[in-house]
Amino acid sequence: MPELPEVETTRRGIQPLLAGRVVTGFRVRNPRLRIPVSPDIAGAIVGQCVRDVRRRAKYLLIDFDAGSLLVHLGMSGSLRWMDAQAAAGAHDHIDLVFDAGVLRYRDPRRFGLFAWQPGPGEAHPLLARLGPEPLSEGFDGAALYRATRTTRVSVKQALMDGQRVVGVGNIYASESLFRARINPLTPACDIGAQRYRRLADAVRETLAAAIDAGGSSLRDFVGGDGQPGYFQQQYFVYARAGEPCRVCATMVRKAIVGQRATFWCPRCQRG
């Protein structure tokens, strides 16, 4: 389940492998991803040099002079650098081929996407309405507070809405709210500026810690059969319903909020 930390770990793993190299082929074995892979992509990138690999929200942007290849890993996507001759598995849908090797995209559930954005910047419709990056200067408690004055949805749903802040998925929403000691079911408009400052700090800390944890798995991007980019973290509350809170030993609770499983400690998260 790649959330922002996994995507950032993927970016750090592949950036040094791709930058400066020329694409020699683009093989699509199965174009049926969340958005069908356009047959025009090959013509846009074959023969072109990768200038950089960036990340925006959970999208990877592989930059060329003429534009950027947008890659989203969806629920089960992964990218690995391997020998060009390596046999492709059942869910290895796409190869970005270089002389030195191949960047292979595997995605059993096919929730991911590959799209082409002509030109520089982040003009693609998929990127146009995204909120601030949680690890950037543009994100803080004041921004969250301003963005939640007129909504009655729960603070957890507000936190997961990519127009307010990007990259906070279901796992890290629950984890961040635990760190901030905020009950995920509280209406977003009922939370004050001071507590949003605490939440913004918690989001940053939670994501940064997960990215640090992912650093040790960077080597997995080269060769091997493992799933790169996924790293097991010790969660405070996520998927721990019925188990004792790591802070106060109260039983962790679970509820479905906005169709998503939500976990919290009723003692540590009262407000």
Next chain:
DNA sequence: AAATAATCCTGCGGGC
């Protein structure tokens, strides 16, 4: 206009 529901897909675990 905002909130909610449906949707895409496969692997896995539980129950029987």
Next chain:
DNA sequence: TGCCCGCAGGATTATT
């Protein structure tokens, strides 16, 4: 043991 069912999940689109 094997089958069926439900669930998991991000983000867009459709519906209320």
